[in-house]
Amino acid sequence: MNTAGTQTLSVTFAPTDATDFKSAMATVSLTTNGQATGQSCTSSSYCWSNVRIVAGGYVTGVYFHPTEQNLMYIRTDIGGAYRRGPNDSQWVPLLDFISSGNSFGVEALGLDPTDPNKLYLAVGEYIDSWNTANGAMLISNDQGATFKTVPLNFKCGSNDPGRGLCHADCGPCHPDRSCRRGVAQRGERSPQTFVRDVRMGD
16 A cells, blocks of 8 residues: 555455355555655655565674775575675675575674775584585675685584574684684685684684
8 A cells, every 4th residue: 555544445255155154345444644655755754665675594693894884794594695885775695606505504704804805704504413514614805796615624503503692703803713612713814724723712
Protein backbone atom coordinates (compact mmCIF):
# COMPACT_ATOMS: atom_id res chain seq x y z
CA MET A 1 0.00 0.00 0.00
CA ASN A 2 1.67 3.20 -1.19
CA THR A 3 -1.22 5.63 -0.66
CA ALA A 4 -1.60 7.63 2.53
CA GLY A 5 -5.01 8.06 4.15
CA THR A 6 -7.85 5.63 4.87
CA GLN A 7 -7.96 2.44 2.80
CA THR A 8 -10.55 -0.33 2.83
CA LEU A 9 -9.44 -3.90 2.24
CA SER A 10 -11.92 -6.65 1.39
CA VAL A 11 -11.52 -10.41 1.33
CA THR A 12 -13.92 -13.19 0.35
CA PHE A 13 -13.67 -16.73 1.70
CA ALA A 14 -15.08 -19.28 -0.76
CA PRO A 15 -15.34 -22.77 0.78
CA THR A 16 -14.67 -25.82 -1.35
CA ASP A 17 -17.64 -27.53 0.34
CA ALA A 18 -20.52 -25.33 -0.84
CA THR A 19 -23.09 -27.77 0.55
CA ASP A 20 -22.21 -27.41 4.22
CA PHE A 21 -20.57 -23.99 4.19
CA LYS A 22 -21.37 -20.60 2.74
CA SER A 23 -19.11 -17.93 1.36
CA ALA A 24 -18.09 -15.17 3.73
CA MET A 25 -16.77 -11.69 3.13
CA ALA A 26 -14.94 -9.39 5.53
CA THR A 27 -13.66 -5.83 5.28
CA VAL A 28 -11.23 -3.79 7.30
CA SER A 29 -10.33 -0.10 7.18
CA LEU A 30 -6.77 1.08 7.68
CA THR A 31 -5.51 4.61 8.12
CA THR A 32 -1.91 5.39 7.25
CA ASN A 33 -0.14 8.61 8.15
CA GLY A 34 2.89 8.29 5.90
CA GLN A 35 3.48 9.88 2.53
CA ALA A 36 2.39 8.37 -0.73
CA THR A 37 5.06 7.20 -3.16
CA GLY A 38 6.90 10.13 -4.67
CA GLN A 39 6.07 12.57 -1.89
CA SER A 40 8.84 14.02 0.26
CA CYS A 41 9.19 13.31 3.96
CA THR A 42 8.53 15.92 6.61
CA SER A 43 9.89 16.11 10.13
CA SER A 44 6.44 15.36 11.55
CA SER A 45 5.74 12.15 9.62
CA TYR A 46 7.09 8.67 9.17
CA CYS A 47 8.66 7.75 5.83
CA TRP A 48 8.56 4.14 4.69
CA SER A 49 10.69 2.50 2.03
CA ASN A 50 11.90 -0.95 1.08
CA VAL A 51 15.03 -2.43 2.64
CA ARG A 52 17.25 -4.56 0.44
CA ILE A 53 18.38 -7.78 2.09
CA VAL A 54 21.51 -8.63 0.14
CA ALA A 55 23.42 -10.59 2.77
CA GLY A 56 23.00 -13.97 4.39
CA GLY A 57 23.92 -15.27 7.79
CA TYR A 58 24.36 -13.68 11.18
CA VAL A 59 26.43 -10.48 11.06
CA THR A 60 29.26 -11.29 13.48
CA GLY A 61 31.41 -8.21 13.00
CA VAL A 62 31.31 -4.62 11.77
CA TYR A 63 34.59 -2.90 10.96
CA PHE A 64 35.48 0.71 10.21
CA HIS A 65 38.86 1.35 8.68
CA PRO A 66 40.91 3.31 11.22
CA THR A 67 42.46 5.72 8.70
CA GLU A 68 40.25 5.65 5.57
CA GLN A 69 37.04 7.63 6.04
CA ASN A 70 33.73 5.96 5.06
CA LEU A 71 35.32 2.56 4.41
CA MET A 72 33.66 -0.26 6.34
CA TYR A 73 33.22 -4.03 6.21
CA ILE A 74 30.99 -6.65 7.76
CA ARG A 75 31.51 -10.38 8.17
CA THR A 76 28.87 -13.06 8.61
CA ASP A 77 28.91 -16.58 10.00
CA ILE A 78 27.81 -18.33 6.80
CA GLY A 79 26.98 -15.54 4.35
CA GLY A 80 30.31 -14.07 3.26
CA ALA A 81 31.78 -10.60 3.74
CA TYR A 82 30.63 -7.21 2.48
CA ARG A 83 32.19 -3.81 1.88
CA ARG A 84 30.73 -0.35 1.83
CA GLY A 85 33.16 2.34 0.73
CA PRO A 86 32.93 6.03 -0.14
CA ASN A 87 32.10 5.15 -3.76
CA ASP A 88 29.63 2.34 -2.99
CA SER A 89 25.89 2.99 -2.99
CA GLN A 90 25.12 -0.28 -1.17
CA TRP A 91 26.86 -3.16 0.60
CA VAL A 92 29.02 -4.98 -1.95
CA PRO A 93 29.30 -8.80 -1.60
CA LEU A 94 32.95 -9.87 -1.74
CA LEU A 95 32.76 -13.68 -1.74
CA ASP A 96 30.23 -14.45 -4.46
CA PHE A 97 33.01 -16.07 -6.49
CA ILE A 98 33.41 -18.88 -3.94
CA SER A 99 32.03 -22.30 -4.88
CA SER A 100 32.86 -24.10 -1.61
CA GLY A 101 30.24 -23.68 1.10
CA ASN A 102 32.87 -23.99 3.85
CA SER A 103 34.50 -20.75 2.70
CA PHE A 104 31.38 -18.60 2.86
CA GLY A 105 31.82 -18.26 6.61
CA VAL A 106 34.21 -15.53 7.74
CA GLU A 107 35.64 -16.12 11.19
CA ALA A 108 38.03 -13.20 11.25
CA LEU A 109 38.58 -9.99 9.32
CA GLY A 110 41.67 -7.83 9.41
CA LEU A 111 42.44 -4.35 8.11
CA ASP A 112 45.81 -2.73 7.56
CA PRO A 113 45.87 0.79 9.06
CA THR A 114 48.81 1.69 6.80
CA ASP A 115 47.14 0.58 3.56
CA PRO A 116 43.34 0.91 3.11
CA ASN A 117 43.43 -1.35 0.06
CA LYS A 118 44.52 -4.41 2.04
CA LEU A 119 41.94 -6.81 3.45
CA TYR A 120 42.43 -10.13 5.23
CA LEU A 121 39.68 -12.75 5.70
CA ALA A 122 40.03 -16.01 7.62
CA VAL A 123 37.33 -18.30 6.19
CA GLY A 124 35.96 -21.68 7.25
CA GLU A 125 32.71 -22.58 8.99
CA TYR A 126 33.36 -25.44 11.44
CA ILE A 127 36.24 -26.89 13.45
CA ASP A 128 34.28 -30.00 14.43
CA SER A 129 35.68 -33.46 13.72
CA TRP A 130 33.08 -34.23 11.06
CA ASN A 131 34.32 -31.30 8.98
CA THR A 132 37.43 -32.37 7.09
CA ALA A 133 38.06 -29.02 5.38
CA ASN A 134 40.74 -26.71 6.70
CA GLY A 135 40.28 -22.97 6.61
CA ALA A 136 41.91 -20.45 4.31
CA MET A 137 43.21 -16.92 4.46
CA LEU A 138 41.93 -14.66 1.69
CA ILE A 139 44.22 -11.70 1.04
CA SER A 140 43.16 -8.71 -1.05
CA ASN A 141 45.15 -5.71 -2.24
CA ASP A 142 42.12 -3.93 -3.74
CA GLN A 143 39.52 -3.78 -0.94
CA GLY A 144 38.08 -7.17 -1.78
CA ALA A 145 37.68 -6.84 -5.54
CA THR A 146 40.07 -9.80 -5.94
CA PHE A 147 41.66 -12.21 -3.49
CA LYS A 148 44.66 -14.47 -3.24
CA THR A 149 43.87 -17.69 -1.35
CA VAL A 150 46.39 -19.05 1.17
CA PRO A 151 45.39 -22.50 2.49
CA LEU A 152 45.64 -22.93 6.25
CA ASN A 153 46.77 -26.07 8.07
CA PHE A 154 44.02 -25.69 10.66
CA LYS A 155 40.25 -25.26 10.67
CA CYS A 156 38.26 -22.06 11.16
CA GLY A 157 34.86 -21.99 12.85
CA SER A 158 32.82 -19.01 11.71
CA ASN A 159 29.55 -20.76 12.57
CA ASP A 160 30.68 -22.36 15.82
CA PRO A 161 29.55 -21.20 19.29
CA GLY A 162 31.08 -17.88 20.25
CA ARG A 163 31.27 -16.73 16.65
CA GLY A 164 30.28 -13.18 17.57
CA LEU A 165 33.12 -12.67 20.06
CA CYS A 166 35.75 -10.17 19.04
CA HIS A 167 38.68 -12.31 20.22
CA ALA A 168 38.52 -14.31 16.99
CA ASP A 169 39.40 -11.32 14.83
CA CYS A 170 42.72 -10.43 13.28
CA GLY A 171 41.98 -6.82 14.20
CA PRO A 172 43.48 -3.65 12.75
CA CYS A 173 46.55 -3.96 14.96
CA HIS A 174 47.38 -7.51 13.87
CA PRO A 175 46.09 -8.08 10.31
CA ASP A 176 48.58 -10.95 9.98
CA ARG A 177 47.10 -13.04 12.80
CA SER A 178 44.16 -15.37 13.27
CA CYS A 179 43.04 -17.49 16.21
CA ARG A 180 40.41 -19.99 17.26
CA ARG A 181 39.43 -21.09 20.77
CA GLY A 182 42.53 -19.73 22.43
CA VAL A 183 45.03 -21.01 19.83
CA ALA A 184 46.60 -18.14 17.95
CA GLN A 185 48.13 -18.41 14.51
CA ARG A 186 50.59 -15.91 13.12
CA GLY A 187 51.97 -15.17 9.67
CA GLU A 188 54.12 -12.41 8.29
CA ARG A 189 52.39 -9.46 6.62
CA SER A 190 50.71 -10.79 3.42
CA PRO A 191 51.42 -14.27 4.84
CA GLN A 192 51.90 -17.49 2.92
CA THR A 193 51.95 -19.75 6.00
CA PHE A 194 50.81 -19.54 9.61
CA VAL A 195 52.46 -20.86 12.76
CA ARG A 196 51.30 -21.24 16.34
CA ASP A 197 51.72 -17.97 18.24
CA VAL A 198 51.53 -17.76 22.03
CA ARG A 199 51.98 -13.95 21.94
CA MET A 200 48.43 -13.22 20.78
CA GLY A 201 47.72 -11.30 23.97
CA ASP A 202 50.50 -8.79 23.24
